[in-house]
Amino acid sequence: MWLNPRNPQLNKNGELHHLLTLEGLPAEILRQILDTARSFVGVTEREVKKVPLLRGKAVFNLFFEPSTRTRTTFEIAAKRLSADVINLAINVSSQSKGESVLDTVANLSAMQADMFVVRHAASGAPHMISQHVGPDIHVINAGDGRHSHPTQGLLDMFAIRHYKKDFTQLRVAIVGDILHSRVARSQIHALTTLGCPEIRVIGPRTLIPADIRTLGVQVYHDMKEGLKDVDVVSMLRLQNERMRGALLASGQEFYKYYGLTDDKLALAKSDAIVLHPGPMNRGVEIDSSVADGQQSVILPQVSFGIAIRMAVMSIVAGN
Amino acid sequence: MKIHIKNGRLIDPKNQIDTISDLFIAAGKIVAVGQKPEGFHANRVIDASQKIVCPGLVDLSARLREPGFEYIATLESEMDAATAGGITSLACPPDTDPPLDEPGLVEMLKYRARNRHKARVYPIGALTAGLKGVQLTEMAELRDAGCVAFSQANVALQDNQVLFYAMQYAATFNIPVWLQAQDASLARNGVAHDGAVATRLGLPAIPVCAETTALAVILILAKATGARVHLCRLSSFEAIEMVRVARREGARITCDVAIHHLHLSEMDIGYFDPNCHLIPPLRAQRDRDALRKALADHTVDAVCSDHCPVDDDAKQIPFSEAEPGATGLELLLPLTLKWAEEDEIPLSRALSRVTSDAAHILGIDAGHLSVGAEADVCVFDPERYWTVGPKTLMSQGKNTPFSGYELKGRVLYTLVGGQIAHELPQ
Incomplete structure (x- = not known):
């Protein structure tokens, strides 16, 4: 296992691999994200609002629960990092009849996904997904039940x-x-x-x-x-x-x-x-x-949200 | 078939025996303890030196998943798992599909189980038709078909009038009623104990009062109706205290706990381990400690496996959506031994909770090694370690919070009616 068993969002070197919850994250990592986000606030105010940090990467927005605002800001953030963004709004009722969450994830992994941004109505769903993806795939929690955002x-x-x-x-x-x-x-x-x-x-x-x-x-x-x-x-x-x-x-x-x-x-x-x-x-x-x-x-919170999501995506991707 | 089990440490809690001794079996019965009967020539001699010989275990709750859920587990696989765990008698709850609410279903289950020549199966009949909580079942007929008690399994009976009548009716025939104390409305949508862990993980919670309010209703109705009530799977400190008080006031009640709840608490959910999604929920450490103490001092009469095989697909989904339950038949003995060792409980007393005390609740003549009794025997190595995992478990249910644990105590032989029903491959 490439992850730290005591804190399944960190890799063996203590670096952020998935972002599942803020519980148990060291203060240095929180500050790293905040500092990185500050540097991105400038980017979002420039005329050309793009940096190439995630060029060639595929980010899948996997929303098992409806959301406009969070999904949009993740999409904008990924695009400003030059990633390819695929939005999937998965109808939960049709899902319960057919494919399981893990089957969906396995299929998308086979399409060379690099990152999953997951929202789900059940607490712990992103944790579960993170335990079943390959070592090069990153999972970012975009809100799970009552647990974490x-x-x-x-x-x-x-x-x-x-x-x-x-x-x-x-x-x-x-x-x-x-x-x-x-x-x-x-x-x-x-x-x-x-x-x-x-x-x-x-x-x-x-x-x-x-x-x-x-x-x-x-x-x-x-x-x-x-x-x-x-x-x-x-x-x-x-x-x-x-x-x-x-x-x-x-x-x-x-x-x-x-x-x-x-x-x-x-x-x-x-x-x-x-x-x-x-x-x-x-x-x-x-x-x-x-x-x-x-x-x-x-209102400033909303624009900070884009910078924060850019920071998180670029840090988990290893930048 | 004549079997001689020699040099074992013979522990027979009911007869207060704990000594190195030999056991002689012939024609399915125990014919002698200690001294070899005259003219006894064994077909098979089992050397039990350094091993423990005890009555076959009696498990108060094991779901065999038949009829109806054969895709999860089959009678064959689970009966093999039972004897691999040293269990020779087991009670199965009525929440099959269809539920055990008709004599034909009960007879079929008993017939199918008997043909396996494995553990003896004692069906618990459904208290209400389809477990729906409206119409009483034909309890007397079902008893004649082989039911030893009646219950609603995990399906709470929400209508107190029906519960009242059901108890009265059962009391008419002196049939025991087994009930799990969980108020359906207070537990609605809940999946974990209402404590620090559920709060931290954001899991919908089941408060202790879901158990205690239901328990209060059961205790009051038991007193009012004179029904013989057995309380299944108590989970909280408060419930244990209520049972103590009721007992002091002379209530005719017995109770059990599930083996998982002696060892685990809400903390074991960790990062949403769906194997820890159980009914009742794993509660706080204080509750777990109270259950352990109550089992030792006999406030709680027995401990059961609460065996509930679940297939992988039903567990590889988020915690709150995962099907509750865990496999347990093969863990009952080692986990009982673990409790005894950790709390310094004499082995004989610990084993009584899974043999004679459990048999007493079931109302069956089992769980002891008296001369003349059916030769239901378990021989185990108390020092042998084994690792819990898909390869070592015979049950089709591989889901357990103890997966990967190294446990001490391995069953070597299980005899049912003098026949070797399980023998651990060397």
Whole structure:
């Protein structure tokens, strides 16, 4: 086996081979990705937005779950690295009748794929795929179930570092549906690795998973208390279907207690920044005046996302 | 056929024997222990020096996958696996396809199993028709066809009125009801224990209260109906405590745990190992420690293999979609020995949990080496190491969290009714 059994995303030399989760990645690798991404921000602002780092490589976007934004940014990132990009949106229902995930992957590997960008509704699917591909193929997780969304977590770290510089002085609050959020988990792992001393998760008890404290966070159920003096507020998307089940009463009540409004944001530090992975539900988890306000860095996040995905793809490919 | 097993360390928990002694078998029965009967001329002498001779194991839950799931495993392969694991009697749950809810199906299974001359098969009948939880099965007829108890397997009975009536009806005929305590709604969509690992990996969770609420209902209904209830596969510290309390208050209940749950915890899921997707879920270390202690102090009566062969295709998919279950027939003995060694449990007491205590729950005359009893015997080498893997397992199910483990304790001979049903190739 060419991978490190204790950390199946690193090769024997400790270099990034797959990107499956931010959990367990050394801080040097996180910083390497962030630094590389910074150099790519320049590229995306140039007239000719291409570098030849992945010329001749085939990147397969393997989306078992629908996504527009993430798939598009991966596609743009791969094209800016001069890779050939093949987009596959796999209808999960037709899949359950026929080919298994691993058969799909084996077939695409036979078409000389160099990299798979995988999104799947089941936690752990990219891990499983990474265990069944050849040694020259790289797997990048583009979001799996509730587990991980590492490139989103990285672009959030990029944004935080861009605006706040030093992680070791920060207080960060993550607000909303922690239970179902792969973004929250990725942010928590990255922040703890990068030395953030205080991470708070805020939400009703139905949306905070068991034993979350073992990840190194503090739990708040009162948003006003939880936002006090924080430097970064990371809002999470609340899926519409959550409001139809028994986890929540209504969108209105959620907004009243856990939606980010100007008066709640005023409890954070005056220079606090607001993050959101998008797409936003205005008036459910965030008020428009906050989303479009001075402290919001939600749009810059999107452009950082391209640079981060370029960095990840070029690093796993060995550049 | 007359067999003389000599010089072995004879451990017969029920008769409180643990000594170097000889065993004499003739016409399918044990004819003497220790002293050779007059005029006994063995056709076969088995030298068991440095080996342990014990009653054949009694397994309270082994899925043979027949009828209905022959593509996963066949009766032949799993019966071979049972005797390779020293098991001479086994109970099979009713979740076959179709479920064991008609006497004809039960008779056919018993007939097919008998023709194999391997382990004795004791079918557990379906408590409700098709396990659907609506209509009771003909329990008395099914009992006459060979069912020793009735259960819903892993399919929770969601309607408490049906459960109440089922227990009353079973109690009418004094037939035991075997139930797994897992509330279907609280466990809905869940695939892992509601703890740190599920939170870290983002796996939909099954809280402990899914077990304890269902257990509370079962205990209350058992008391109300007077039914003989056996609780299958307890998994949590809290459930064990509830059983202790109920026992102290005089409840007529027995219970078991699965062998996997004595050794593994949620931590073993690692990076989404689908072999650790089990029902009930592997819980926290505190729960595992409680199960081990409860089995030692007899709060838990028996440990079973919970054998559940799954084909590769059903495991090579993401954890939450993978079919739950693991192979276990050939691991029951070595893993019981491992528990005994690690927790310093006397061997005789440990073996009773897979022989006489399990037989008692099944209500069968087995699991002991008394003179006159059926000669169901296991001879094993307690010091022999072997590596768990596709090559060493006879079961068609190769899926186990213990794949690659080196385990101590290997079965050399298994006798069923005085016939050698398994002999480890030299």
